[in-house]
Amino acid sequence: MTTAIPACETGRPVAVAIRQIDKWFGHFQVLKQINLDVHKGEKIVVCGPSGSGKSTLIRCINGLEKHDCGQIVVNGIKVGDSARALLDVRREVGMVFQQFNLFPHLTSLENCMLAPRLALHMPRDKAEALAIRYLARVHVAEQAGKYPAQLSGGQQQRVAVEPARFDYTILEDTLMVSEAWGGTAEMPLAQALQVPKHYPLPRSTLREF
Numbered sequence: 001m002t003t004a005i006p007a008c009e010t011g012r013p014v015a016v017a018i019r020q021i022d023k024w025f026g027h028f029q030v031l032k033q034i035n036l037d038v039h040k041g042e043k044i045v046v047c048g049p050s051g052s053g054k055s056t057l058i059r060c061i062n063g064l065e066k067h068d069c070g071q072i073v074v075n076g077i078k079v080g081d082s083a084r085a086l087l088d089v090r091r092e093v094g095m096v097f098q099q100f101n102l103f104p105h106l107t108s109l110e111n112c113m114l115a116p117r118l119a120l121h122m123p124r125d126k127a128e129a130l131a132i133r134y135l136a137r138v139h140v141a142e143q144a145g146k147y148p149a150q151l152s153g154g155q156q157q158r159v160a161v162e163p164a165r166f167d168y169t170i171l172e173d174t175l176m177v178s179e180a181w182g183g184t185a186e187m188p189l190a191q192a193l194q195v196p197k198h199y200p201l202p203r204s205t206l207r208e209f
Contacts (some may be wrong), residue, residue, distance in 0.1 A: 012039040014073075016061060019069035023056055030056050031067070062095050091119055101160060102148040108135065108159045109144040135159065 009147040023031035033089045036045055048054050056115040057097045059065040063070055063079050072079040102111050112131035116122040135141045138158040140151075148156055 004032070012041055013041075014038065015075055017041045017071075017073040018057075018061070019071045021057075021072065022062065022068050023060060023065065024068050031060070034070070058095070062093050063089060064095075102156060104148050107147055108140065108143050108151065111148075111159060 016036070018034055018036040021031050021034040027158075030051075032204065034057065046054050046057070056065055060067045061072045061074060061079065066080065075092050077085050077089050077092075079086065079089055102108075103114070106114065109128065109131055112135060113124070113127040116127045117124065132141055132144060135144055138161060140155050140158050143151055143155055143159070148159075151159065
């Protein structure tokens with residue numbers, strides 16, 4: 001099902017529309033009547049203590065958790081309508097998790113290339129060239145041929161940022177980030193502060209927790 005998306009006062013359409021979302025884990029309600037509009041080109045920060053439901057919210061947006069009540073619409077696609085609709089949402093939404101979630105049997109470069117190659121059928125040479133460029137932006141290009149177990153925690157986290165950024169830059173849609181810089185303490189502060197600046201603002205939605 002495709003749902004009409006209203007535009008904001010500036011004329012930018014809503015990328016993510018959330019209406020009265022509830023989510024329960026057993027007897028504990030982690031999300032209660034959440035309403036939120038995120039417009040294309042907008043960067044939003046959601047802050048809160050551990051366990052308050054921040055990561056659960058973005059997992060619901062991407063369909064990794066099923067919300068119990070309410071409606072979520074991403075770029076006109078209603079989350080939860082069907083398996084096909086969920087696949088369409090995930091093709092348009094980049095996701096950076098709190099954990100690294102790198103495939104241990106793939107190198108840093110191969111981890112970055114995987115989604116564009118499988119989901120977008122991008123030629124290998126093009127995917128490889130872009131992946132190397134993005135790894136260079138977070139100063140881990142020299143680690144391209146290494147496996148996750150051969151990287152430090154901070155290096156793994158920087159590599160983990162790249163597949164989602166890679167996908168969203170190509171698709172020009174939505175990126176959701178859950179504490180993506182939590183493992184980058186070893187990265188010089190000046191470099192770490194430059195990481196979010198590489199996301200092109202006019203076409204991105206960055207949600208950082």
